Structure formats: C-alpha cells, structure tokens
Amino acid sequence: xxxxxxxxxxxxxxxxxxxxxxxxxxxxxxxxxxxxxxxxxxxxxxxxxxxxxxxxxxxxxxxxxxxxxxxxxxxxxxxxxxxxxxxxxxxxxxxxxxxxxxxxxx
Numbered sequence: 001x002x003x004x005x006x007x008x009x010x011x012x013x014x015x016x017x018x019x020x021x022x023x024x025x026x027x028x029x030x031x032x033x034x035x036x037x038x039x040x041x042x043x044x045x046x047x048x049x050x051x052x053x054x055x056x057x058x059x060x061x062x063x064x065x066x067x068x069x070x071x072x073x074x075x076x077x078x079x080x081x082x083x084x085x086x087x088x089x090x091x092x093x094x095x096x097x098x099x100x101x102x103x104x105x106x
Contacts (some may be wrong), residue, residue, distance in 0.1 A: 004101070007092060010016065020031070021079050021080060021081040021082075022034060022057055022079065022080040023057060023062070023078065024057055024058065024059065024061075024062045025057060026057040027055055027056050027057065028055055031055050031056065031057045031061070032036045032038070032053055032054070032055035033059070033082050034057075034065070034085070035051045035052070035053040035054070035055070035061055035064075036070065036093075037089065037091075037092040038050075038051050038055050038061070038064045038068060038086060038088070039051050039053055040092055040095060041068065041088075041091055041092060041095065042064065043057060044095055047067055047070070047071050048064055048067045048068050048071060049063055049064050049067060050064070051064045052087045062078040063078075065078050065079070065080055066078045068084070068088065068091075069084060072087050074087060
C-alpha cells in the first residue's frame with residue numbers, strides 16, 4: 001500500500017462525526033473508507049472476504065462486516081456503528097504498524 005492510500009483513508013475525527021451508522025444501502029466516502037479497511041484486513045485474515053472499494057454498501061460489504069464482527073467478538077448485525085468502526089480502524093492500524101507502514105495521526 002502506498003502512503004498516499006493510507007492518508008486518503010484516515011479516519012474521520014471524532015469531533016466531526018455525527019451519530020451515524022452504515023448499513024446496506026449506505027453510500028459515500030465513509031463507506032469507501034470502511035471498504036478499504038475491510039479489503040486490507042481481508043489480505044491478512046482469511047475469515048474476512050475481500051470487498052470492492054466503491055463507496056456502495058451492498059451485500060458483499062455487509063457479509064464482510066458480519067465476518068469481521070464475528071472474528072473480533074462484536075455484535076454480528078452487519079451494521080457499522082461506532083463500536084465496529086473503532087475496531088475496524090484499530091485492526092487496520094495494527095496491520096500497518098506490524099508492516100512498518102507509517103500511520104497517519106489525523
């Protein structure tokens with residue numbers, strides 16, 4: 001992964017987040033961010049299917065989210081709320097750290 005890829009997908013600062021969740025039918029850059037993290041994690045965790053990073057929360061993204069939630073002991077509902085978002089980002093950062101990839105501190 002190029003450094004520009006990781007900075008492009010830096011998390012939305014807590015102060016800028018509204019109460020939200022992503023679920024099937026959601027679209028936008030934050031869905032793309034979730035997909036990017038899932039796609040990266042899927043390269044290291046065989047129980048998480050790879051997803052297309054297109055900003056559209058479809059059935060493939062929902063399946064990957066459920067697999068992620070199951071793998072990390074979260075409520076398996078296929079919805080990316082704050083708990084799932086935070087765990088996704090933490091696991092993504094852990095992989096970057098393990099690989100020696102600089103982690104953006106946005």
